[in-house]
Amino acid sequence: AQTVTQSQPEMSVQEAETVTLSCTYDTSESNYYLFWYKQPPSRQMILVIRQEAYKQQNATENRFSVNFQKAAKSFSLKISDSQLGDTAMYFCAFMGGTSYGKLTFGQGTILTVHP
């Protein structure tokens, strides 16, 4: 079974600065997908970024980028130029290539952006 671990229950950052959220996972599969989801106080889940394991290039989406280290099974999220609207719970999630679309989530990291 896959496991996803987020070791930082809470993080804080000043507006306009950069913060990195950590995620590690464990799997025996070679084909899989990794995601970061954002859950603001409204509790609506929003996809931030996704990475396909077979792609060596790290995914980027505007101010959000990942550092995907396949051998180390690490998938960290970097948020640049942090904004107050980035305040949310962030979940790392894993989807195996043969898992019928099931997601395995980490425990979440609460990120607070201070003005």
Next chain:
Amino acid sequence: DGGITQSPKYLFRKEGQNVTLSCEQNLNHDAMYWYRQDPGQGLRLIYYSQIVNDFQKGDIAEGYSVSREKKESFPLTVTSAQKNPTAFYLCASRKEGRDFGYTFGSGTRLTVV
């Protein structure tokens, strides 16, 4: 606009009662999922369905039941056998194939009173 709708937003259950959470999507997505969210534990999979009239247990299916009679609908029943049902419940859907992105509903907060 297409989307996924969960209702009600808040639900209160008395001890020993069964309650049903609604999940409807008009995205023509094949697969649907139910997750439970508790503080400090992330989201855990309850049930999932890839096609109509078929569904599979997830990691924490005990005390829950589902049906998938229509492609658009995937209701979740929380039975009296679920001893700790107070949680936030999220429904999601996904189109099969290479488009592996999820669409989530806005959730239902269930509280036992």
